Amino acid sequence: MALEHLFQGSALNAVDAKGRVSIPAFLRSVIERRGDSRTIVLAKHEAFPCLSAYDPGYAALKHAKLERLLEKEETNPDAQLEYQQRNLMAFAATEEVPYDSSGRILMPPMMRRKGEIGDLALFLGTGETFQIWNPKALLDEPRIPDDLKDIARFRLEERGAS
Amino acid sequence: MALEHLFQGSALNAVDAKGRVSIPAFLRSVIERRGDSRTIVLAKHEAFPCLSAYDPGYAALKHAKLERLLEKEETNPDAQLEYQQRNLMAFAATEEVPYDSSGRILMPPMMRRKGEIGDLALFLGTGETFQIWNPKALLDEPRIPDDLKDIARFRLEERGAS
DNA sequence: GGATTTCCCATGAATTCCCATAGATTCCCA
DNA sequence: TGGGAATCTATGGGAATTCATGGGAAATCC
Numbered sequence: 001m002a003l004e005h006l007f008q009g010s011a012l013n014a015v016d017a018k019g020r021v022s023i024p025a026f027l028r029s030v031i032e033r034r035g036d037s038r039t040i041v042l043a044k045h046e047a048f049p050c051l052s053a054y055d056p057g058y059a060a061l062k063h064a065k066l067e068r069l070l071e072k073e074e075t076n077p078d079a080q081l082e083y084q085q086r087n088l089m090a091f092a093a094t095e096e097v098p099y100d101s102s103g104r105i106l107m108p109p110m111m112r113r114k115g116e117i118g119d120l121a122l123f124l125g126t127g128e129t130f131q132i133w134n135p136k137a138l139l140d141e142p143r144i145p146d147d148l149k150d151i152a153r154f155r156l157e158e159r160g161a162s
Numbered sequence: 163m164a165l166e167h168l169f170q171g172s173a174l175n176a177v178d179a180k181g182r183v184s185i186p187a188f189l190r191s192v193i194e195r196r197g198d199s200r201t202i203v204l205a206k207h208e209a210f211p212c213l214s215a216y217d218p219g220y221a222a223l224k225h226a227k228l229e230r231l232l233e234k235e236e237t238n239p240d241a242q243l244e245y246q247q248r249n250l251m252a253f254a255a256t257e258e259v260p261y262d263s264s265g266r267i268l269m270p271p272m273m274r275r276k277g278e279i280g281d282l283a284l285f286l287g288t289g290e291t292f293q294i295w296n297p298k299a300l301l302d303e304p305r306i307p308d309d310l311k312d313i314a315r316f317r318l319e320e321r322g323a324s
Numbered sequence: 325g326g327a328t329t330t331c332c333c334a335t336g337a338a339t340t341c342c343c344a345t346a347g348a349t350t351c352c353c354a
Numbered sequence: 355t356g357g358g359a360a361t362c363t364a365t366g367g368g369a370a371t372t373c374a375t376g377g378g379a380a381a382t383c384c
Contacts, residue, residue, distance in 0.1 A: 092288060100341070106340085264373085
């Protein structure tokens, strides 16, 4: 799997009273170059207290991988169960949300809670996917490198000052 | 087999006194993009105490899958029997129900019993198909990952609070 | 004819759509 | 190359639509 277009960069956007957030234009352009969906898939990040996001095509790719794995071990009952569980996590525990003509999504309440997102959303490109953080949570996270926290601080300043 | 449109997301809907349930709009849209039937096929899930559901087109696909599996082991008499059994389950033990203009099905009493569905139905997308659970049964099921149970709890809360 | 089943309408909440704006960025052309 | 115009981006607010759900009328069945 060699993805041609990668997510990179960072931005800090507001979540408004209705729960709407603008997806940064530089991330949207990657989504639209990968497919033509104007839609993102949201999931709780498996390790960090934040959200993981990607385009629907990437989700399908992940699914195809799981399928192939299953067919190899079709007769193994343990493999069956693990397949069921992973499939549930990959699809039931995620939400697909379209963004409108102005590039905004409505952050689903469940994801907002799971990702601890308040009224500011920090977007971080990570190549194949991107992450959405509560900037406070990122600064409090010991496993995050200081250089990255500096970026978060900068984005906060930038916004606080203007 | 590469299905283009996958079932994704979760929702908790009420089963009313007449046995009617709304199929969540985001699942309906997948059904209608896969074919043009406004119909779902219900079956008892093969492993979990819940229902498995999909569009009529997928049933045909499943049949082809079984056929292919049989041909691989044509000489094995055990495989023949298993094929017969799985084929029976896939077709005799299912019910096809249309949904009306408001997106509701009438849950067939037999399926309701088999799936242990009470007056709340939890819908979980799993890619090629989706599942319908009694939320209580899901919380009691040891083979279900905790993160998924959290989602069920969230959906219950969301509904209880409002 | 009583009971079930199907259809149709009603409704409140949620969500999508549309328009507006202000600031930043890019473009363009003299 | 400099400055001004056009465009794009993030954001706000309100209107219009969709969604889930309840209730009842009409049709159907033994």
